[in-house]
Amino acid sequence: MRILLVEDEIKIAEFVSEGLKQSGLDVTHASDGLMAKQVIAAQKFDVMLLDVMLPHIDGFTLLKDLRQAKDKTPVIVLSAKSDLTDRLQGFELGADDYLPKPFFLEELVARIKAVTMRGGLEPSETEVMVDQLKLDLVNRQVSWYDVTAVLSQREFMLLKFLMRSPGTIFSRKQILQSVWNIGFDPQTNLVDACIQRIKRKLMRNNEDFESPIESVRGIGYRIRVA
Ligand code: CA
Secondary structure, X not given: OEXXXXXXXXXXXXXXXXXXHHOXXXXXXXXXXXXXXXXXHHOOOOEEEEEOOOOOOOHHHHHHHHHHOOOOOOEEEEEOOOOHHHHXXXXXXXXXXXXXXXXXXXXXXXXXXXXXXXXXOOOOOOEEEEOOEEEEOOOOEEXXXXXXXXXOHHHHHHHHHHHHOOOOOEEHHHHHHHHHOOOOOOOOOHHHXXXXXXXXXXXXXXXXXXXXXXXXOOOEEEEOXX
16 A cells, blocks of 8 residues: 655654554655645555645645545545644545544554545445435445436545435434544534535435435434335
8 A cells, every 4th residue: 555644744754654664554755745746746645644734835735736636545634733623624625534643653554544445445336325315436426316416525425424324313423423533522513514515416406305314303314215
């Protein structure tokens, strides 16, 4: 597995590079944002580990540019800034995970495995279907009756999570944990806003149908089953 580590602090970079190499991972190191940009343009990586405070181009700008260029490489943000605003900003920009510094190498390896498994598919599995609702796991597309829409990474993960257990009600807390890897209540409407975006995409030209995502008042959300 090829990992790109973008980190300007030499000590951290050496610690992470050495540790990951010992875990059998192939690590390329970029020590600032500009260098990272050049490396990304030249080759593909399975996971990118991204520091936020970087010389020349900061991590969040890099991430934004990457996603705007439709690059879906899983990104784990590594940051000393552990406060919620930064964390949420990272997710909003399309980060797949967020690991505050300092961290244990074992945890980083576990997170790398988790994001690559999320993105990687079991060989035969290319879609999930619940009644009329069909989720294309390769192209991150959802179809429902006449509508086909492309989902953002987070919308995709949320819908996939719900569709894996149709009919089961999941609380906002469970969804936050599973989709955003946030294990506490951040006092935001992250989940509801994301559900609304998915619903809007599905309901376009389908106003006559009942939404396939049902909100269960006071509890959470579930996929409706016939
Ligand atoms: Ca830094």
